[in-house]
Amino acid sequence: MYRYDQYDQRIVDERVAQYRDQTRRYLAGELSDDEFRPLRLQNGLYIQRQAPMLRVAIPYGLLASRQLRKLAEIARKFDRGYAHFSTRQNIQYNWPRLEDTPDILAELASVEMHAIQTSGNCIRNITTDQFAGVAPDEVVDPRALAEILRQWSTFHPEFAALPRKFKIAVNGAQSDRAVVRVHDIGLEFLRNEAGELVVKVWVGGGLGRTPIIGQVIHDALPWQHVITYCEAILRVYNRYGRRDNAYKARIKILVKALGIEAFKHQVEEEWAFSKDGPGTLTQAELDRVSAYFVPHAYDKLADCDPDFNEKAATHPAFAAWLKRCTHPHKVPGYRAVTLSLKKTGIAPGDATADQMDIVANLADQYSFGELRVSHEQNLILADVKLSALFDLWQTARAAGLATPNIGLLTDIICCPGGDFCSLANAKSIPIAQAIQERFDNLDFLFDLGDIELNISGCMNSCGHHHVGHIGILGVDKDGSEWYQISLGGSQGNETTLASVIGRAFAAADVPDVISKIIDVYVEQREGDEPFIDVVRRLGLDPFKARVYGAPATAKKELANV
Amino acid sequence: MSNLIKNGAIVADTWTLVPYPAIDETVQKQAGKVVQFKVTGTEAASPELIAQVQIPAGQVIVPLTVFRARKDELAPRIAAGEIGVWLESFELVEDLVASIDDINTLPLIAYDFPKFVDGRGFSAATLLRTRYGYKNELRAIGDVLRDKLYFMKRCGFDAYQIRADRSAEDALASLRDFSEPYQGAVDEPLPVWRRHARA
Structure with missing residues (x-):
């Protein structure tokens, strides 16, 4: 997965310092509630019923085991020993103290994480398919482009105070598991007839008060232009989106009011100025970031394991779990596993610090030290050998993480x-x-x-x-x-x-x-x-x-x- | 003491901002349609109001509406370089550009941030600096607080009228909040991966 270089690390470190000073000024009475609100929101801090809520970004839902252990440690040290995985692949702490939030951010920065733009009227966490990189129906692994978009959107100065929040989702598979059509911008990466990577761009989707399914604004945008094209969309929205009524301020309302053709016309006019400019991506940059997402060192295995078959045949509970909680993998002999956070009696998406540690260990033991968060609020170990599934299942079951209900009525x-x-x-x-x-x-x-x-x-x-x-x-x-x-x-x-x-x-x-x-x-x-x-x-x-x-x-x- | 930051230092302000005369009632138009809001959004100044605006002597920053409607009257002062123009957040930079042969005959353009959370000025400044090639002073006025200065700078502002109740001294530091931004913008058009060889 992606690792920070000096530039990434400096940005999150400088952010911690900046936010620490903002919090200090607020606590010292130098900033009013109204002035502090947009500042803390851009950092994922809400003031809630009981306490502040801090939302931490999990970019495109991908986590390393060491990051999950840090999230567990934060839950123990600063919260009540648990946290909540959200529908946007983020994690939320419900009980931190405002005074502690700068320290929490410093802890996060130590494992290449942050809470930047997890709330507020700005570009939010980029989300994608929880099976990115392993799904058999995948056309393009979307994670490198999601990371490029994460960097581009982080502290983008022109879009730091949009009319309303702005969510971008990326999909690279035939089956859309990222719900791109209900996002402000949905990017569907695919290959055209010539085999070139292009992007189908959806715009103006969203749920909320006025649910609207997005429309296609570009059928086949060459991938190099994805950033300049998104900037053109955002500029039109930033200038002309409504600011008089928060309920009508999302881009979907603007697209609907103008009509997709008129909106597209404005975007294309805007794009004409920036197309082929310095924001245009290069193969070298895509290759540089893609190098972090090369396939793991998979063993060459048959897609069948006699011992596994025997266990599946003799343990009905294991078989039930296999049916609901494991998913096909593009490499023979491997499966992706969903660990259900939907056990009856537990708030959907909640995980205790102990569970997080157990999942981190499972990731290290069976899945190359990585895991994913799905927008359905479950955790995924994406690269597990068939032969390891039984042991993994037993550990997960003992930890309350193997409810075989993925996709069923209770996977709420x-x-x-x-x-x-x-x-x-x-x-x-x-x-x-x-x-x-x-x-x-x-x-x-x-x-x-x-x-x-x-x-x-x-x-x-x-x-x-x-x-x-x-x-x-x-x-x-x-x-x-x-x-x-x-x-x-x-x-x-x-x-x-x-x-x-x-x-x-x-x-x-x-x-x-x-x-x-x-x-x-x-x-x-x-x-x-x-x-x-x-x-x-x-x-x-x-x-x-x-x-x-x-x-x-x-x-x-x-x-x- | 001055609360104006210009080119990274606190400086005396030689300009006088010319506001609209206070009127009894400010009417916020509830835009019925977005297309309408796009053009107007807020009640535009009436011809009567524009005519009433008193323009003092010396270097002055006048509202865009006044600049456009009273251009003939202002012509000698424009030529003398003592007229700047300020825009409200809903006004379009295109209207300013269309009303003058060479945007760089204006020594100063100011852009009003009516609220801290209104980010239209970021796009306006970007357009002025890039598309329209404006090179002179671009000043942020209104609800200008230190925590947005870094973004304003990146979008091409070079002067900031810090809100009167806040310290410009403190605000200065925030211009250096981040040392290496990811994306290109006005101050640095290249994204970080074009500026540096990354691992």
Whole structure:
């Protein structure tokens, strides 16, 4: 993976010094709350319900074991012994003291990490496919370009105070696991007919209050121009994006208001000036950064291991875990492994410091000392030999990291919600737990197959509820917490936005509602038909009828929402 | 004492900023559409208001609207090099460029940052310096605080009117917050990988 050179290290070190002084001035009363806010936000520090929350960047979700150990150490030393992996491949500490945050940043800098631009109205952490570099369907390993984009976006002076936050995702596989279509800019790297690396550029996607699927602004941009083209997009947005209303300030609103053609015209006009300028990438620079991401020294193995086969055949629990938690690898004899952070009773995405240490050890022992964080809030060991899976599984199981539920109903994407977040309208973690408890029968879950259930505690949609097969949104009605259910969302190459089924429910009713939705699916599915296909085939009506009673009543109640 | 930083030092300000006369009510237009906001955003100064602006003698920085509407009246002073122009954050540098034959006949352009978090000035300054070749003083005015100075400098500002309640002395140090930026910008057009051989 990428290693800092003197320039990278100096920037994070100087950032620690700068932030330390900003914090000192704030604590000394030299900066007002309003003045300190944008400064701390650009460094991932929120003031939350209970305490500050510090969000640390995990660029494109890639971590070394020594970095994870440092994250564990920080959790013990400065927090309450755990942390939360977020839907943007970052990690969040919920209980640090403001006074300690400069020291935390110094600790992070010692392992080539930072919290730069993890919040605030700037370019955020660049995210990508958690299986980058190992997925069999990969066209281009996107990590070198993600790292180049990370460097370019870090303290970009022109885009330091955008109208609103700005998220870029990068995908290099046939199957889109980076959800590029719901990002402000989505970059899909692919090869054209001549075999050259080009970029399909999506713009104006996003979830939040107004979910919009991005549109293609460039079909096949030669990769050398990716930075100057992004700069042109950002300049048009910085100048013309709305600043009068924070809810209408994302680039998606500008793109929608202008129309993609008019927006593209402005971008192309702007780009004409910078195209082929010094921001244009060179093969030498791509090669330099790519050298950090060369394939590991894999053993030459058969894609079959008799001992492994025997264990899989005789240990049903191991077999179940293999089915849900291991994934194909481009190298024969290897698999990628997802360690589930979705054990019933644990807030989705949370990991204790001890678990982090165990995962770091597993990474060292079985996976070249590296791991990844997925936007589904799980951890991935990307390069594990077939022959090592059984031992790995036993260790992971003992650590509560082997729940075989990846892609199943209980692999819930969930924001921290009202328990922690001051933006939230409602709690989300207890809802996730209630659903996990309701559906705790693994055989039944396996029978249901792939179902994505996503929960957000407010309109900001950190829990990606708009693109969940089942989405749950916490809303505030007259000061109490209610939950709106939607169906039919999906991520990936066929990204769709979910539709709300009707009036919202009290927290206690949510598991029953989900049960009724699942009942309809079980009754109506044909053969192995997945949940999302049934929703697409039948539409919302049969689900509404079951949840709300007769259609006439449902309509009447809908009017009351 | 002056709170003006110019070319890396605190200097006396020889210019007078000419504001609009105070009016009873500032109307913030709620832009109905983005396309509209793009052009206006905030209530533009009315012809009456522009006419009312009092322009004192000496080196003065006048609003863009006044510069454009009262150019004939200002012509001798422009020729004498004692007229600078300031822009509001929603005003477009293109409008300034279009209203003058040679942008470098202006000794000073100032750009207003109405709020610390309004970053439109970063693009405006970049355009003035790169696309339009402006070479003279480019001054940040308004809510100008030390923690944005480094970004302002990188985008081509060379003068900063630090907010009156803050120390310009303290702010000076922030111009050196970072020694080797990653990306190219106005002050250093080459990205770090073009400036140095990296491992």
